[in-house]
Amino acid sequence: xxxxxxxxxxxxxxxxxxxxxxxxxxxxxxxxxxxxxxxxxxxxxxxxxxxxxxxxxxxxxxxxxxxxxxxxxxxxxxxxxxxxxxxxxxxxxxxxxxxxxxxxxxxxxxxxxxxxxxxxxxxxxxxxxxxxxxxxxxxxxxxxxxxxxxxxxxxxxxxxxxxxxxxxxxxxxxxxxxxxxxxxxxxxxxxxxxxxxxxxxxxxxxxxxxxxxxxxxxxxxxxxxxxxxxxxxxxxxxxxxxxxxxxxxxxxxxxxxxxxxxxxxxxxxxxxxxxxxxxxxxxxxxxxxxxxxxxxxxxxxxxxxxxxxxxxxxxxxxxxxxxxxxxxxxxxxxxxxxxx
Amino acid sequence: xxxxxxxxxxxxxxxxxxxxxxxxxxxxxxxxxxxxxxxxxxxxxxxxxxxxxxxxxxxxxxxxxxxxxxxxxxxxxxxxxxxxxxxxxxxxxxxxxxxxxxxxxxxxxxxxxxxxxxxxxxxxxxxxxxxxxxxxxxxxxxxxxxxxxxxxxxxxxxxxxxxxxxxxxxxxxxxxxxxxxxxxxxxxxxxxxxxxxxxxxxxxxxxxxxxxxxxxxxxxxxxxxxxxxxxxxxxxxxxxxxxxxxxxxxxxxxxxxxxxxxxxxxxxxxxxxxxxxxxxxxxxxxxxxxxxxxxxxxxxxxxxxxxxxxxxxxxxxxxxxxxxxxxxxxxxxxxxxxxxxxxxxxxxxxxxxxxx
Ligand SMILES: Cc1ncc(C[n+]2csc(CCOP(=O)(O)OP(=O)(O)O)c2C)c(N)n1
Numbered sequence: 001x002x003x004x005x006x007x008x009x010x011x012x013x014x015x016x017x018x019x020x021x022x023x024x025x026x027x028x029x030x031x032x033x034x035x036x037x038x039x040x041x042x043x044x045x046x047x048x049x050x051x052x053x054x055x056x057x058x059x060x061x062x063x064x065x066x067x068x069x070x071x072x073x074x075x076x077x078x079x080x081x082x083x084x085x086x087x088x089x090x091x092x093x094x095x096x097x098x099x100x101x102x103x104x105x106x107x108x109x110x111x112x113x114x115x116x117x118x119x120x121x122x123x124x125x126x127x128x129x130x131x132x133x134x135x136x137x138x139x140x141x142x143x144x145x146x147x148x149x150x151x152x153x154x155x156x157x158x159x160x161x162x163x164x165x166x167x168x169x170x171x172x173x174x175x176x177x178x179x180x181x182x183x184x185x186x187x188x189x190x191x192x193x194x195x196x197x198x199x200x201x202x203x204x205x206x207x208x209x210x211x212x213x214x215x216x217x218x219x220x221x222x223x224x225x226x227x228x229x230x231x232x233x234x235x236x237x238x239x240x241x242x243x244x245x246x247x248x249x250x251x252x253x254x255x256x257x258x259x260x261x262x263x264x265x266x267x268x269x270x271x272x273x274x275x276x277x278x279x280x281x282x283x284x285x286x287x288x289x290x291x292x293x294x295x296x297x298x299x300x301x302x303x304x305x306x307x308x309x310x311x312x313x314x315x316x317x318x319x320x321x322x323x324x325x326x327x328x329x330x331x332x333x334x335x336x337x338x339x340x
Numbered sequence: 341x342x343x344x345x346x347x348x349x350x351x352x353x354x355x356x357x358x359x360x361x362x363x364x365x366x367x368x369x370x371x372x373x374x375x376x377x378x379x380x381x382x383x384x385x386x387x388x389x390x391x392x393x394x395x396x397x398x399x400x401x402x403x404x405x406x407x408x409x410x411x412x413x414x415x416x417x418x419x420x421x422x423x424x425x426x427x428x429x430x431x432x433x434x435x436x437x438x439x440x441x442x443x444x445x446x447x448x449x450x451x452x453x454x455x456x457x458x459x460x461x462x463x464x465x466x467x468x469x470x471x472x473x474x475x476x477x478x479x480x481x482x483x484x485x486x487x488x489x490x491x492x493x494x495x496x497x498x499x500x501x502x503x504x505x506x507x508x509x510x511x512x513x514x515x516x517x518x519x520x521x522x523x524x525x526x527x528x529x530x531x532x533x534x535x536x537x538x539x540x541x542x543x544x545x546x547x548x549x550x551x552x553x554x555x556x557x558x559x560x561x562x563x564x565x566x567x568x569x570x571x572x573x574x575x576x577x578x579x580x581x582x583x584x585x586x587x588x589x590x591x592x593x594x595x596x597x598x599x600x601x602x603x604x605x606x607x608x609x610x611x612x613x614x615x616x617x618x619x620x621x622x623x624x625x626x627x628x629x630x631x632x633x634x635x636x637x638x639x640x641x642x643x644x645x646x647x648x649x650x651x652x653x654x655x656x657x658x659x660x661x662x663x664x665x666x667x668x669x670x671x672x673x674x675x676x677x678x679x680x681x682x683x684x685x686x687x688x689x690x691x692x693x694x695x696x
Contacts, residue, residue: 067490189585
């Protein structure tokens with residue numbers, strides 16, 4: 001929150017904030033370019049590249065054939081050649097088509113080459129459900145990407161963060177997976193909760209990776225989360241302060257790799273209680289990782305732990321089914337209560 | 341074939357109406373009785389009908405994200421398919437799959453939302469048929485945008501080198517969402533993709549259902565007779581946006597007009613008239629098709645929604661018939677808060693797959 005104090009009183013949606021950062025980096029550096037499916041005329045299905053074609057033309061905003069292995073891999077190659085590609089994978093769910101390029105090339109080449117090669121590439125991709133698009137278009141897969149050594153993983157929850165993290169992502173010399181939640185983008189056809197649309201300064205600014213943000217301060221219990229669920233957690237926290245007198249602190253991780261363990265552990269030292277909320281699958285994911293870090297760092301302070309995540313099933317289609325597995329405000333509130 | 345095409349067209353008109361309910365005046369993808377994405381195939385009917393008419397229930401079809409016309413042509417249960425699209429308990433997939441993920445094992449139909457993803461499984465079905473020495477065939481449908489995908493090209497090769505009874509049907513509607521074909525491939529005739537892999541490639545122009553019928557008859561026959569795979573590309577037309585809600589700002593006005601002018605359904609009606617079918621006959625077919633569609637939609641809307649706790653079922657194969665109840669899914673949802681309103685592990689009903 002502190003960082004947002006200097007914002008200019010100009011509200012942007014998250015997609016506009018991302019585009020602003022990308023456009024700035026493209027103006028500054030000829031080596032930055034964008035490629036992906038429907039990124040040019042359409043401006044990205046989720047508005048992540050809206051307006052870039054008009055300013056930069058088809059050479060620098062490239063529509064590509066539906067062939068993820070080839071264009072994601074080409075991003076790796078261009079990055080190794082010293083360019084700074086921003087490649088969009090339309091939905092994160094499509095990673096399966098091109099995972100080899102992602103995890104055997106993009107993530108590993110720096111290490112395998114003994115540091116003699118690096119991959120300054122951004123893979124940006126839409127994540128998340130809550131609009132009934134079923135199992136192949138609704139995953140978040142935070143854990144899958146954060147699990148890969150060599151990969152940096154960014155998950156903004158507000159326009160302010162989205163811009164600062166995008167500047168940093170493009171300038172970073174390592175591969176960055178930039179995962180934006182569809183429901184935060186401010187699209188007309190997919191209403192956002194209140195929250196992601198924030199004041200955003202016009203000038204460029206960079207949010208360093210590995211700095212979690214305390215989106216709400218509180219004394220009684222710590223909720224650690226990211227993406228869409230930051231907003232759901234904030235709503236739950238407000239509700240609980242009214243109804244139960246529980247004072248909840250909400251920590252927004254913002255980056256999964258590097259992970260700001262310190263902020264999380266400090267918060268739990270203060271509150272003694274931890275709830276981790278994730279829109280990804282429960283097993284082997286973000287919830288387990290955060291609990292492990294807190295156990296390592298603040299075991300004696302830890303009085304209660306709750307995890308809220310998608311049970312280990314693919315995302316179902318029908319509304320009652322999806323609502324059952326996707327953590328809602330009430331689920332988060334219940335988990336917070338359960339720590340008392 | 342005409343009836344199948346008319347049924348598919350009417351079905352999509354009605355789905356469109358139902359889909360837009362609750363999404364007016366402001367389009368919100370998650371509102372209304374049919375949420376999520378909806379990809380309609382109006383303008384694609386000739387390929388589904390012209391190919392599937394040569395197939396039997398035992399033959400396998402994999403369709404892409406725009407599946408309804410193929411499903412109807414393959415004889416997928418229309419009522420249960422509709423219930424699935426409405427997210428109902430008695431839907432083909434108990435409300436878990438939705439419009440992009442329809443499975444009807446009774447007629448060996450499946451579809452999926454990942455581009456070109458159905459090609460390898462079709463090759464696999466053909467492999468099974470060949471190993472078992474049956475004369476079943478498999479058909480994979482895909483869009484022209486999908487033929488740049490590795491999974492498709494690898495499938496052509498595997499099918500060819502093993503002489504598998506599979507037919508690849510490419511529906512060329514010129515568009516892949518906002519990308520016109522000429523911007524993503526230098527080869528206008530997609531059937532030429534076959535050339536590099538040693539299988540026959542055929543292109544059917546002008547969205548002509550009878551020409552599709554002929555090409556498919558030969559290809560399916562070749563597959564059934566053990567003579568290996570064929571690639572057919574069919575010219576179709578996208579009459580709508582890529583998905584419902586697509587404003588198509590990228591698409592020239594005259595292209596939309598062209599798609600509607602070259603509609604395969606009036607063309608086939610004309611062909612039938614020339615062959616002596618009178619207007620009353622055609623009207624009768626249309627009426628029957630419309631009634632069937634209406635019946636399916638009415639039935640679907642009356643079906644119950646699935647119970648929330650059903651979300652935890654079906655991740656793994658159900659027990660064999662007559663087996664004892666499976667244990668609660670201790671590993672998958674163990675530790676889930678039992679006081680939460682969402683899902684209580686103890687409530688997991690033991691009836692996975694039991695309804696069938
Ligand atoms: C692997 C993968 N990449 C991208 C998409 C997003 N996508 C869905 S449909 C589509 C266009 C498909 O075009 P085409 O194959 O020509 O079929 P059409 O929609 O025209 O029927 C794209 C890019 C996807 N579903 N899967």
